[in-house]
Amino acid sequence: MFLWGSYGLGSLMYRFFQTLIYVVPAILIAISMHEFAHGYMSYLLGDVTPKQDGRLTLNPFRHLDVWGTLCLLFFHVGWAKPVRVNTRNYKNPKRDMILVAAAGPAMNFLLAFLFALLYGVIYKFGTSGMVVNYLYVFCFYGVTLNVGLGVFNLIPVPPLDGANILAELSPKVERFYMRIRPYRLLLIALLLGCVNMPLRYIDSAIVNGLLSLIKWILQIGVGVSGGGTLL
Numbered sequence: 001m002f003l004w005g006s007y008g009l010g011s012l013m014y015r016f017f018q019t020l021i022y023v024v025p026a027i028l029i030a031i032s033m034h035e036f037a038h039g040y041m042s043y044l045l046g047d048v049t050p051k052q053d054g055r056l057t058l059n060p061f062r063h064l065d066v067w068g069t070l071c072l073l074f075f076h077v078g079w080a081k082p083v084r085v086n087t088r089n090y091k092n093p094k095r096d097m098i099l100v101a102a103a104g105p106a107m108n109f110l111l112a113f114l115f116a117l118l119y120g121v122i123y124k125f126g127t128s129g130m131v132v133n134y135l136y137v138f139c140f141y142g143v144t145l146n147v148g149l150g151v152f153n154l155i156p157v158p159p160l161d162g163a164n165i166l167a168e169l170s171p172k173v174e175r176f177y178m179r180i181r182p183y184r185l186l187l188i189a190l191l192l193g194c195v196n197m198p199l200r201y202i203d204s205a206i207v208n209g210l211l212s213l214i215k216w217i218l219q220i221g222v223g224v225s226g227g228g229t230l231l
Contacts, residue, residue: 071192113213
């Protein structure tokens with residue numbers, strides 16, 4: 001017979017419930033908007049390929065990558081299925097490809113700001129209640145997951161967005177990336193093992209910076225305690 005307190009099953013069930021109601025919805029929003037931003041930027045620059053592929057949608061199931069979603073779920077860093085683009089449709093392929101690659105992380109940082117703003121608004125003007133409490137916690141997960149996804153995707157390692165940006169800036173780097181691209185999943189696994197802790201510090205600094213900005217905008221005391229609550 002398993003005792004919940006002795007074996008930590010209560011804690012495991014709480015984490016599972018927490019993941020189900022907070023993390024999963026936040027991940028789906030972060031991924032959907034990230035990939036939509038890639039596709040829509042490419043579309044604005046004259047490429048109809050994302051539209052033809054059905055990627056100009058907020059339906060998360062059109063964008064999910066299994067391994068990237070699992071990494072985002074468990075490590076709070078990850079990636080989605082790449083949006084297919086045709087650079088021959090761009091007027092300035094090098095510049096436009098950089099804009100398309102940067103659009104995804106930029107969208108995540110924008111979402112993080114909006115979630116942080118709503119987080120502060122709820123704290124300042126919200127009342128007690130189940131829905132308000134849910135939104136309060138959900139917004140914090142929205143901030144942290146979007147920051148995590150945005151920062152991770154800017155790392156210049158294939159197939160992340162940072163690599164696509166750097167490849168357009170340097171032909172030598174692009175040729176190097178072409179050689180190592182077949183090993184991209186192994187590179188991502190090694191990357192998670194090597195930079196997980198540094199990324200946590202970077203993410204934490206950005207989250208605190210956002211909350212400090214919200215503090216200034218809304219004129220309230222905003223900060224992160226151990227539980228991620230507003231002070």
